[in-house]
Amino acid sequence: MGATPEVAVIDDLIRQRLDEILPQKLQELEDSKTPSLAIIATKGTLDWAYPPFILASTAAALGWDVTIFFTFYGLQLVKKDVSDLKVSPLGNPGMPMKMPFGPDWFKSINWNIPNVIQAGIPGFETVATKLMQQTIANNGVAKIEELRELSQEAGVKFVVCQMTVELFGFNHEDFVDGMDYVGAASFLPVAQKADVTLFI
Amino acid sequence: MNFDKELDARGLNCPLPILRAKKALAELTPGQILRILATDPGSVKDFQAFAKQTGNELLSSAENNKEFEFFIKRK
Numbered sequence: 001m002g003a004t005p006e007v008a009v010i011d012d013l014i015r016q017r018l019d020e021i022l023p024q025k026l027q028e029l030e031d032s033k034t035p036s037l038a039i040i041a042t043k044g045t046l047d048w049a050y051p052p053f054i055l056a057s058t059a060a061a062l063g064w065d066v067t068i069f070f071t072f073y074g075l076q077l078v079k080k081d082v083s084d085l086k087v088s089p090l091g092n093p094g095m096p097m098k099m100p101f102g103p104d105w106f107k108s109i110n111w112n113i114p115n116v117i118q119a120g121i122p123g124f125e126t127v128a129t130k131l132m133q134q135t136i137a138n139n140g141v142a143k144i145e146e147l148r149e150l151s152q153e154a155g156v157k158f159v160v161c162q163m164t165v166e167l168f169g170f171n172h173e174d175f176v177d178g179m180d181y182v183g184a185a186s187f188l189p190v191a192q193k194a195d196v197t198l199f200i
Numbered sequence: 201m202n203f204d205k206e207l208d209a210r211g212l213n214c215p216l217p218i219l220r221a222k223k224a225l226a227e228l229t230p231g232q233i234l235r236i237l238a239t240d241p242g243s244v245k246d247f248q249a250f251a252k253q254t255g256n257e258l259l260s261s262a263e264n265n266k267e268f269e270f271f272i273k274r275k
Contacts, residue, residue, distance in 0.1 A: 054214070054215050061250070062250065139213050142212075
């Protein structure tokens with residue numbers, strides 16, 4: 001059964017009017033919305049500590065709502081003391097091994113040290129970590145402590161996976177203040193509403 | 201150009217110039233102007249994006265001798 005001629009005319013008018021006003025209305029809604037970011041932080045090394053805190057603090061500076069869910073090795077990033085975060089070049093062929101001191105020709109050498117040697121030298125990771133910390137300082141890159149503090153100051157919400165806290169034998173006292181201890185069921189609805197979700 | 205506050209972000213790398221600028225702007229009143237000095241080449245595009253997202257107006261962006269100078273008016 002088709003529409004009566006009158007209804008068809010009205011439908012056409014409505015369609016025409018909607019085409020005129022809808023794009024502007026949608027744009028207004030889009031502009032008035034506060035963007036949101038939900039990050040899952042799962043890595044606990046000095047190098048991988050950077051992406052979650054850089055993105056979270058920057059998003060907060062842009063006025064976004066930000067939540068980071070720390071789980072598994074990501075728990076290392078919310079410990080009160082993060083000065084013991086390490087980086088390992090072992091089995092990490094993407095990591096350039098360059099010295100943060102000396103003349104330019106020396107600094108530009110990429111030390112290609114075989115895994116078997118890296119694995120065999122006690123304290124290799126500690127030395128690599130010290131070198132990376134020096135490189136970070138030389139380049140005016142913030143320390144993790146600073147980025148974390150700036151994130152919290154800017155209102156980034158930290159939530160922590162309670163299951164992994166217990167799994168790895170941590171206590172809440174090991175971690176910085178101002179966090180919620182939750183499960184996947186609490187984080188997923190946050191991620192569902194977020195404009196950007198990142199697994200790091 | 202006249203300004204009300206200055207932020208020296210020279211030697212700092214991403215994302216510190218943006219984070220410090222955000223903090224400095226928060227200490228100004230609407231309409232006041234912040235002057236920022238930076239050496240991070242990424243900051244040129246970043247301050248454009250920052251201004252666009254936050255509604256604070258980027259009045260000017262200039263480079264001389266590998267140093268960047270920005271003027272931002274607080275919303």
